[in-house]
Amino acid sequence: MTKKNCPSCEAENSIDNKYCKECGFELPKVELENSPIEKTESKGGKKKILSIIVGIITFGV
Numbered sequence: 001m002t003k004k005n006c007p008s009c010e011a012e013n014s015i016d017n018k019y020c021k022e023c024g025f026e027l028p029k030v031e032l033e034n035s036p037i038e039k040t041e042s043k044g045g046k047k048k049i050l051s052i053i054v055g056i057i058t059f060g061v
């Protein structure tokens with residue numbers, strides 16, 4: 001799949017679109033099959049902080 005649907009208007013957008021082509025809604029970052037957050041979870045330490053930073057970016061702060 002190289003498409004994703006807008007969570008606002010459900011228009012189909014290319015997976016690398018940052019904004020919806022129909023309504024301009026900021027599209028969420030698409031997680032690839034191998035989630036780096038899950039993998040770093042077990043190791044903890046510095047990588048856990050990185051996961052938190054990634055989470056903050058994901059929420060658009």
Ligand SMILES: [Zn+2]
Pocket residue numbers: 006007008009010011020021022023024025
């Ligand atoms: Zn939209």
